[in-house]
Amino acid sequence: METIATLEKAVVGADSGRRYTYDELLAEMPESNLPCELWDGEVITSPTPSFHHQQLVARFSYRLYEWVSKQKLGKVVTGPIDMVLSAHRVMQPDVAFVAKDRLSIIGRSINGPVDLAVEIISLGGRDRDRLQKRDLYEQYGVQEFWLVDPEAQTVEVLCLEQGRYQLHARFTLGQNATSRLLPGFEMPVTVLFQGEV
Template sequence: MDVKTLTIDRSREWTVDDFLQLEESNTPCELINGELVMSPSPSPHHQDVASNLNDFLKAEVKKTGGKAFFSPIDLYIDRKNVFQPDLVYISAEKKSIITKRSIEGVPDLIVEIISPTNIFTDRNRKKKVYQQIGVREYWIVDPANHTLEIYKHDQADPDTPHVYLVKEGEVSSSVLPDLKFDLKEISLSD
């Protein structure tokens, strides 16, 4: 069996053009501030939470005419940033940002699910970028701590969640007003 190994050149800053030269892969790979970041595949528990959230999201999206995507999908932000959010919602009005290769524009809602390998990235680096580009809602789901945080683009304090739930409580969205479920329904517990 021919096994390929990937070597990442960390001596230079990567661009979208460099990123596009990579072969398609099942290994999560993002370009964050010019740094190529690779992660192990998500755990089964992470995938279970993502799948359950996707079920709720898809049910609402069918009513709106928008689109929802489940990772991996590339979100092109600028010349030095290509993220792969866990879940993305794009309203019917913004469907033109969906291109043949990826999403190239600002989605309405992004959900990131915390894993041990991406805590700092999702809570800090990616959150700041999402807030800067104007993502209307950004959710951080932390299965290990059984929490869900919702950040809105127009909130006064960008570092304090607009909504913070632990283990249970109604999840709702200003982007998708009919989207409602209890946090415990997404299987945050192992």
């Protein structure tokens, strides 16, 4: 099983200041399930997600997949999957939705912004998830961004309006988080954080 150190060594080696393009990264890095993103050419690796983090991903993706499939609206995928925003910027959202009229962007990776991205805030990545990814997703045109905060047990839904994210709503326990992009889709916040109740 690969470790982050093995992955970093395979990618970065002795040249830790090197900037990569996505194509260079694919050519030099072994295929892996470890989270690895490209921020302005810099390889950023993360620890394997926690069990709780992955439970949240599973609960969210299950509900979204089930709903999107019934409505025949597009495709849902969980990370790690590369969302290639540019040659030097590659993100891996925890959950992603691509609308059926944009399925042509799906190949080995997702070549362009997804329509809806979900990030589960990790303990070590709070600023990156809440601020940096938000700004990047906004800049590249991800239409809807769901930010799931396990510590606060909240779900924020941000919608792109005239090139800027606006808060659709902040949902708490006992509420159903809703989507502007996918009218009718609901994620019960209590179920998301505490499982079936």
